Amino acid sequence: MVPFETTLLLRDTCLCLHVQRSARALARHFDDVLRPLGLTNGQFSLLMALNQPKPPGMGMVAALLAMDRTTLTAALKPLERRNLVQVTKDPKDRRGRLLNLMPEGLMLLSEAIPLWRQAHDAIEEQLGSLNAERLRVGLRTLATL
DSSP states (O other): OOHHHHHHHHHHHOHHHHHOOOOOOOHHHHHHHHHGTTTTTTHHHHHHHHSSSOOOBBHHHHHHHTHHHHHHHHHHHHHHHHEEEEEEEEEEEEEEEEEEEEEHHHHHHHHHHHHHHHHHHHHHHHOOHHHHHHHHHHHHHHHOO
């Protein structure tokens, strides 16, 4: 039997639990902020990842967003249906796919960024600028595990 004190210890100290809870709360918050545009926070992040001078490949975007390719493919489908993103064959490697941000996607991003910025700035203000930067550094470190 596991003592209840162990449950309390994990509740109070487990980094994984606290990061998961925070991530879910932030995701819900940004989902609410972006809902008027018909976007989720994940779709917003994906569109931002595609906002590059040249269309990125699936592998690069999957790595940036810490997703496997299957999950990325599924996440792209609704964006393709809305004509925000186009997936094309890589002319240099026919097995590869390039992810093109369509003009409609770029226009939607330009509408979403002010909403994101306002919500993000409010969260940073709550944390304080030094704490926000320390949090980013810590999260980047955890992302490399």
